[in-house]
Amino acid sequence: MRHASAMAILKYFLQILEFMGQVGEFLELLSTPIGLAAMVCLTSYESLMLLGCDTANSVVLALVITLTFHTASNRPNF
DSSP states (O other): HHHHHHHHHHHHHHHHHHHHHHHHHHHHHHTTTTHHHHHHHHHHHHHHHHHHOHHHHHHHHHHHHHHHHHHHSSSSOO
């Protein structure tokens, strides 16, 4: 009986470790330029929706904000 419960605990512990690894990979993705642009797009879209813009205008404005952010943060040094 103890062996079965210990194996169940180990199984859940391994699942938690796998989940933590996936969260770490996701956070690493968010630190890339594409990940940052995606976060800017999502947060600006939600902010515009909360401010009362309709869906179509929120999408267009969020994309403009995201493209502006992405080009400003990734411009080459000449």
